[in-house]
Amino acid sequence: MPSSRPRRSVLYVPGANPRALEKALGLGADAVILDLEDAVAPTEKAAARERIAALLAVPRRPDAPEVVVRLNPLAGGLGIADLAVILPAQPDGLLLPKIATAADIGAFRRAAAETAPGVTVPIWAMIETARAVADPLSIALATDGDYPLTALVLGLNDLAAETGARQVRGRAPMLPWMMGVLAAGRAGGLDVIDGVFNDLSDVAAFEAECLQALDCGFDGKSLIHPRQIEAANRAFMPNEAALAEARRIAGLFDEPRHVGLGVLAVEGRIVERLHAEAAKRLIARFEVIASRGG
Ligand SMILES: CC(C)(COP(=O)(O)OP(=O)(O)OC[C@H]1O[C@@H](n2cnc3c(N)ncnc32)[C@H](O)[C@@H]1OP(=O)(O)O)[C@@H](O)C(=O)NCCC(=O)NCCSC(=O)C[C@H](O)C(=O)O
Numbered sequence: 001m002p003s004s005r006p007r008r009s010v011l012y013v014p015g016a017n018p019r020a021l022e023k024a025l026g027l028g029a030d031a032v033i034l035d036l037e038d039a040v041a042p043t044e045k046a047a048a049r050e051r052i053a054a055l056l057a058v059p060r061r062p063d064a065p066e067v068v069v070r071l072n073p074l075a076g077g078l079g080i081a082d083l084a085v086i087l088p089a090q091p092d093g094l095l096l097p098k099i100a101t102a103a104d105i106g107a108f109r110r111a112a113a114e115t116a117p118g119v120t121v122p123i124w125a126m127i128e129t130a131r132a133v134a135d136p137l138s139i140a141l142a143t144d145g146d147y148p149l150t151a152l153v154l155g156l157n158d159l160a161a162e163t164g165a166r167q168v169r170g171r172a173p174m175l176p177w178m179m180g181v182l183a184a185g186r187a188g189g190l191d192v193i194d195g196v197f198n199d200l201s202d203v204a205a206f207e208a209e210c211l212q213a214l215d216c217g218f219d220g221k222s223l224i225h226p227r228q229i230e231a232a233n234r235a236f237m238p239n240e241a242a243l244a245e246a247r248r249i250a251g252l253f254d255e256p257r258h259v260g261l262g263v264l265a266v267e268g269r270i271v272e273r274l275h276a277e278a279a280k281r282l283i284a285r286f287e288v289i290a291s292r293g294g
């Protein structure tokens with residue numbers, strides 16, 4: 001089941017940038033990804049790890065964004081070194097880069113269990129390799145075991161680099177992969193977050209891409225700069241009409257007269273239990289956003 005936590009705006013924050021880390025939790029993003037991978041040079045990895053662990057050690061307010069740490073790949077040893085420092089600090093999630101197959105998730109789970117026995121943290125998987133978009137379902141269904149898989153995050157920069165597909169406005173070359181990942185994520189009961197938009201100067205195109213992601217069914221958009229947060233939050237914010245509709249149908253099947261029914265007609269339209277569950281999630285997400293003053 002997709003999460004009831006809002007993930008409209010998911011901001012990458014380089015672990016090598018102390019100023020960005022200092023600001024990260026107060027910028028209004030629903031979630032932040034404190035990055036140890038692509039945004040951190042090899043010589044900065046160790047310092048970035050310690051900096052992120054120190055930030056995680058500070059108790060967070062109840063209305064703080066979700067704090068996820070992107071690790072380095074296990075191959076090569078950096079990912080193991082990351083795990084040893086980050087896992088005991090218990091972030092809200094760990095984002096695994098360059099996941100190619102379900103076996104990579106299994107390898108991560110084994111490494112995590114050896115590195116910090118007894119500490120369980122939800123995992124998010126980056127879908128950014130040709131192998132992964134060719135078979136996203138096998139990854140999305142790798143939900144069993146400790147370290148529950150809860151979200152997929154598209155990495156379209158890496159995917160473009162590996163496949164040669166160009167990142168053009170409207171994303172026509174990427175759309176079949178994007179929708180395949182979306183469907184796979186939903187089949188696994190996962191949240192799915194769209195990739196980043198690289199051009200900070202083109203605000204209109206960024207907003208259009210947020211709306212496209214919403215239309216496609218994504219739960220939110222990953223971001224590279226604080227100035228993208230507000231537009232993403234706005235685009236993925238449940239609107240008044242959707243909320244009013246959700247409030248109308250969320251509790252319908254809990255009413256004694258409807259117990260045992262699987263489908264109802266409301267104002268001439270069919271409502272099934274799955275609609276009521278989706279309505280409850282929408283309301284729960286909205287309530288978290290409202291509690292943050294959003
Ligand atoms: C793109 C940037 C390098 C720009 O940085 P900068 O020149 O410092 O921008 P500004 O001067 O406009 O910054 C204004 C203030 O905002 C803070 N800031 C900037 N970016 C962030 C951020 N991401 N999180 C938090 N705070 C941020 C600055 O510190 C300034 O603060 P102040 O001094 O108080 O004014 C920079 O934005 C950046 O590094 N962005 C993240 C890039 C990144 O993480 N890339 C890797 C992830 S994307 C990816 O890999 C996706 C996937 O894997 C794929 O394959 O597609």
Ligand SMILES: [Mg+2]
Nearest residue numbers: 038128155158
């Ligand atoms: Mg990437």
